[in-house]
Amino acid sequence: MLARTADNLFWMARHIERAENTARVLDVAHRSALLPLDIEGAEAYLWYAPLNITGCAASYEVKYGLARADSVTHYMALDPDNPGSIYSCLKLARENARAVRGAITSEMWEVINATWLELNRMTWNMDVEKLPDFFEWVKDRSHMFRGVTLGTILKDIALSFIKLGTFLERADNTARILDVKYHILLPSVNDVGGAADYYQWGSVLRSVSAFEAYRKIYRDVISPLRVAELLILRDDMPRSLHACMNEVEAALIDINGSSGREARRLAGEQHAAIHFGLIEDVFSQGLHEYLTEFLAHTALLGREIRDAYMSRRNHFEPTTVTMRRTALQMQ
Amino acid sequence: MNTKTTLKCFDEMRTDDDQVRDIYQIYTHWMSQLAEGTLERKSAEAELLFRRLGITFAVYGETAGAERLIPFDIVPRIFGAKEWQRLQMGIKQRVRALNAFLHDIYHDQEIIKAGIISARQVLDNELYCKAMQGIDLPNQVYAHIAGIDLVRVAENDFYVLEDNLRTPSGVSYMLENRNTMMRLFPELFANHLVEPVEHYPQMLFDTLREAAPTNVAAPTIVVMTPGAYNSAYFEHAFLASQMGVELVEGQDLFVHKQKVYMYTTEGPQQVHVIYRRVDDDFLDPMAFRPDSALGVPGLMDAYCSGNVSLANGVGTGVADDKSTYLYVPEMIRFYLGEAPLLSNVPTWRLSESDDLKYVLAHLPELVVKEVQGSGGYGMLVGPTSSKEEIDTYKQRILAEPDNFIAQPTLALSTCPTMVESGVAPRHVDLRPFVLSGKEIRLVPGGLTRVALREGSLVVNSSQGGGTKDTWVLED
16 A cells, blocks of 8 residues: 555544544533533633643634633634644545545545535534534544445455554543543542532543443442543443554554554554553552553554654665664654 | 627537437437426436535636536437447547557657658657657557547538547546436436446556556556646546556655655555656656656656556657647558548648638637647637637737647537526537557547537536536447
8 A cells, every 4th residue: 555545544534533532522521511610710720621631722822812612612623723623623534535535435535525515514603502413413424434434445454544543543532531630620629529520520431422331330430440440441442542452453463564563562562551451550650640651652653653654765775764763762 | 799609510419400319319208208397406416416426626727616516417418329330430540540650750750751741840849759769668559548529510520629648637527427327317227228438447457557568467557646636636536446556646656776666555566557647747857847746756767768657658749739630630541541530620720821821810710729738728719709809819829820720610519408598509529538558449438528608619627618428329
């Protein structure tokens, strides 16, 4: 497969997944906003969370200043100036798909293209009551894209690169969503285990469609330890870090070939750590610290995948390859 | 301004005494049974289909319309089996002669020695590529894919308007038009025996495989596009996926020791045949335009060494140039020893002073074109132009008369077409796509282009023309 094609497929999938996750994060933020929060500056306090999760707080502040429900929503959902907005993600997904029209099925293209056309017909100043529908729509389109992909595409390395993009992005997002509790501190220590705490962990679960699974598995009150266990270590939970790393490692093994040894090694290492990990160890390290490390590792893996499969370098000139290896080791 | 031509022209559907021709009988009967508004509804459905599939093209010089739909007309243009048979023979004959001409002018130049065409006309032509002299191409084929533009002026009279031997486009519309028609009107195809066109990509693949360097048993074939912002990008992607080959850009290829490779996820992979939809000038910054970012440095060297085949070959432009066009009937006689089956449009060369004088005096009746122009850009259609437009164009001619040719305004045949006021006759042409490998192949029909404005004779999509499905009925 062309290196550029792999690159486009990877990013097409990543952007669709990112759009879905941003919709999930915003959906939860809107649900949380319904809960009375009796502290000063409650709105700003609440609405920094989605900005922090998606890592766009700084660029938001430049444009809007203080976090407000309507402007954060607009910025993250529909603002073309925000490269991480749902709008931009769906646009980039389409551009990447367009560049590899020949490598995806026409059904896949139709879903991506129709999504983009429909988004552009939508009103730009959305009423609050229409927001849940919009977030549902984004999730639906993403589900549909995945369904169409699995239902129509040949099971070759094109699918592997799509899976790589999807699950690396999903791992990244689940880790960030789980880390939200670090960003939204409870108003006071006394609230730990209280209604607000319960509600917030419940939102985290809902945002990754894990609320029902939690009830089914634990049949018990929501505790941070179990939420973390479910979303990090349980490999039967489709959005957990473990499940994502299973898929990433499997995709890399399917791609196989002469390139990508280092990527396979990194993925194997990260997968093994999570496969044999204990939730007690996660908490003794500190959940936030654990997740930060996980995110750094995922980013490194992402870079290695790009270097191994998607870069355009003349393989007949070994000097450049050696130089890159050395540079990587120095990082 | 007079926007309508009052030319008497051939109606594809009706005879002079207003009888429906045999080949259109079943279709018109079907149409007469339709409920009110059906065609309009289907027409809207077709547009939706095309937009969803993303079958778009870009119009240069239009910033807003980065992606526009080419209008699709749902009334088919129909040929009978016998008339198509005749037409096809003429088309194949012409392409055979053009390839023989290209081989000759890059080798022994017999046609120049025989005094049929001047050395100046060939060798001084900007599109003549000196680097190609003495280079032997597999099967002596230069134009693997040719688009021959034909217009009909009477029942048995077709003229060749021009030969497109560089990177002719439009074949994806031929295929998608058929696809759309079959989706919209399955019942029509049950009543008519329409020759299929769906196998074009397979024929193209076979042709490209035959174009491979001689000692390569299982060649790697790719389609090369200038990129996603090219006006015909949809077609490039479409053909690559239909053939199951990679769609590459210049940045995906590199040359090492006179061999071409593509960057893949598995490292470099050698490429043997490039169906390139990039003009000669942009192929290789080392051989042609140094400022081109689209090409592959060293590609020309690899090509001349015989390690990679390009389709079409380099330097074919000299044969589809509008001033060389004049000599095609002579080429057919010279190389094939046959009488030409298809006629040329009578043409005045404005480099000749007598021709120039006549043309300048008759501009309102004539069509004037740039010798190296294409796509309907920069032409003058006398009968539909205002006095100001004609005067402005006259200045351009006088500045550089060698750059222009003129032809009589042809009475292009008309075909019923869906327009706002209902179904009305509009002028059409035909572009069959001719594939040359070890043999010459073409699918029945081609792309019918239609000028949607009443009376307009310009069918180019870049000038607001549309397309139709083209049927060749089985005997």
